[in-house]
Amino acid sequence: MTLEVRDLAYAYPDGTQALFGVDLRISRGERVALLGPNGAGKTTLVMHLNGILTAGHGTVRVAGLQVGKENLQEIRRRVGLVFQDPDDQLFMPTVREDVAFGPANMGVRGAELDHKVTDALTRVGMLDAIDRPPHHLSFGQRRRVAVATVLAMDPEILVLDEPSSNLDPASRRELAQILKNLDVTVLMVTHDLPYALELCERALILSDGVIAADGPTRDILANESLLTAHRLELPYGFAIPSTGT
Amino acid sequence: MGAGHHHQLYRPGDTLVHRLPPQCKLLAVAAFAIVVVATPRERFLAFGGYLLLLAAVAAVARVSPGFVLRRMVVELPFVLFAFAIPVIGLGERISIWGVSLSVDGLWASWNILAKATLGVIASILLAATTEPRSMLLGAQRLRMPQLLVQIATFMLRYLDVVLDAMRRMKVARESRGFQARDLRQAPILAKSAGALFIRSYERGERVHLAMLSRGYTGTMPVYRDISADVRQWLFAGALPVAAAALLFIS
Numbered sequence: 001m002t003l004e005v006r007d008l009a010y011a012y013p014d015g016t017q018a019l020f021g022v023d024l025r026i027s028r029g030e031r032v033a034l035l036g037p038n039g040a041g042k043t044t045l046v047m048h049l050n051g052i053l054t055a056g057h058g059t060v061r062v063a064g065l066q067v068g069k070e071n072l073q074e075i076r077r078r079v080g081l082v083f084q085d086p087d088d089q090l091f092m093p094t095v096r097e098d099v100a101f102g103p104a105n106m107g108v109r110g111a112e113l114d115h116k117v118t119d120a121l122t123r124v125g126m127l128d129a130i131d132r133p134p135h136h137l138s139f140g141q142r143r144r145v146a147v148a149t150v151l152a153m154d155p156e157i158l159v160l161d162e163p164s165s166n167l168d169p170a171s172r173r174e175l176a177q178i179l180k181n182l183d184v185t186v187l188m189v190t191h192d193l194p195y196a197l198e199l200c201e202r203a204l205i206l207s208d209g210v211i212a213a214d215g216p217t218r219d220i221l222a223n224e225s226l227l228t229a230h231r232l233e234l235p236y237g238f239a240i241p242s243t244g245t
Numbered sequence: 246m247g248a249g250h251h252h253q254l255y256r257p258g259d260t261l262v263h264r265l266p267p268q269c270k271l272l273a274v275a276a277f278a279i280v281v282v283a284t285p286r287e288r289f290l291a292f293g294g295y296l297l298l299l300a301a302v303a304a305v306a307r308v309s310p311g312f313v314l315r316r317m318v319v320e321l322p323f324v325l326f327a328f329a330i331p332v333i334g335l336g337e338r339i340s341i342w343g344v345s346l347s348v349d350g351l352w353a354s355w356n357i358l359a360k361a362t363l364g365v366i367a368s369i370l371l372a373a374t375t376e377p378r379s380m381l382l383g384a385q386r387l388r389m390p391q392l393l394v395q396i397a398t399f400m401l402r403y404l405d406v407v408l409d410a411m412r413r414m415k416v417a418r419e420s421r422g423f424q425a426r427d428l429r430q431a432p433i434l435a436k437s438a439g440a441l442f443i444r445s446y447e448r449g450e451r452v453h454l455a456m457l458s459r460g461y462t463g464t465m466p467v468y469r470d471i472s473a474d475v476r477q478w479l480f481a482g483a484l485p486v487a488a489a490a491l492l493f494i495s
Binding site for chain 1: 378399402403405406451452457460461462
């Protein structure tokens with residue numbers, strides 16, 4: 001079991017309760033979409049996965065290791081978080097230094113570090129940009145580099161926050177291609193339902209701080225009343241062909 | 246948007262000066278500046294010699310005189326100040342072209358102009374041959390406090406992002422008919438500046454989260470090896486040593 005969240009509840013310091021007992025399990029190699037309207041607690045949940053927020057109640061385990069203050073460094077290596085705005089994620093002056101940042105923090109140096117950097121950039125097709133400053137790249141390229149910064153840490157699970165937001169159709173398709181070819185477990189937070197259908201065989205709906213639905217993405221997206229109940233809807237003109245079984 | 250190349254001070258090249266490790270160049274320029282400042286103002290010959298030394302560095306680094314002159318505009322406020330001193334100075338006065346000028350003031354003015362100009366030229370040459378990023382690595386190597394280096398590194402990375410946000414706010418203001426004509430519009434601009442500050446601050450928080458997520462524990466890992474060998478130190482040291490020798494013999 002790569003990720004196991006049990007009965008996770010959390011209230012912000014101001015008293016706002018964001019999560020009311022979330023249960024979910026993700027096995028190795030799965031690609032799972034986490035769907036939900038704005039304010040459902042998606043980001044709050046994601047922040048628990050690598051210990052930026054610590055559970056008020058309940059537990060989070062990554063590959064068997066329980067998230068806690070004493071093992072944050074190991075947890076952060078295991079959970080690769082890709083933030084929505086690549087300008088938040090890419091903070092070093094060059095792409096090379098940015099991709100090296102994570103593994104270097106884990107103590108990797110020298111030739112091994114170089115290898116990890118070039119390997120991660122190759123996997124997202126951005127090796128050519130290795131010595132360029134991030135702000136000279138296009139938005140789509142920056143997002144791909146952001147994925148590489150996390151891949152370089154060999155994570156157990158890749159957590160992507162709205163990976164398709166602000167991408168033009170071509171960049172969106174290129175990123176999908178890259179994500180499909182990666183051999184890692186993926187949890188993808190999104191409102192982009194067609195993207196979830198394309199990339200993830202399984203989907204969860206997080207609504208009002210609990211998991212409201214869990215099943216094959218196709219079935220969930222075909223259930224119009226379920227989507228409507230949780231403020232989700234397919235784009236205009238888009239329909240899920242029924243599988244008929 | 247905003248992908249402009251803002252580091253206009255840097256001149257890409259592959260000369261002996263470009264290849265020197267940044268910490269050597271930083272220290273050489275600092276030592277040169279100290280020699281220049283320590284030179285008594287009457288030693289015209291020494292000042293002439295310093296200028297020739299810098300010209301030699303520029304020639305080796307293939308930086309054209311025109312490039313240096315254009316970048317020297319930053320010195321202009323000091324020049325204006327220097328010109329004002331003889332006019333408002335006290336003490337013994339002489340008349341030049343019918344204008345009464347203070348002798349002490351003239352000396353002070355010459356002193357400021359000569360030393361500032363040499364310092365500015367040396368800095369321009371440093372900036373022209375050293376990428377901003379390497380400059381910071383050099384500073385870190387010279388034991389500049391980690392925190393200051395980190396702050397400067399982030400400034401380098403986010404300057405464009407913040408300028409871009411500023412530009413977008415300006416477009417948004419003007420798209421709704423705003424024109425900054427006189428002081429009455431100042432409150433609007435002040436509010437925009439405030440909003441920009443808050444946005445940058447919030448971005449800082451998000452960046453910090455992103456750093457924590459990748460195992461940041463307070464120190465930046467140094468990735469590029471920029472150690473210098475004896476030969477490079479000697480080459481960089483040639484500038485301040487030659488300047489000190491000139492000061493000695495003049």
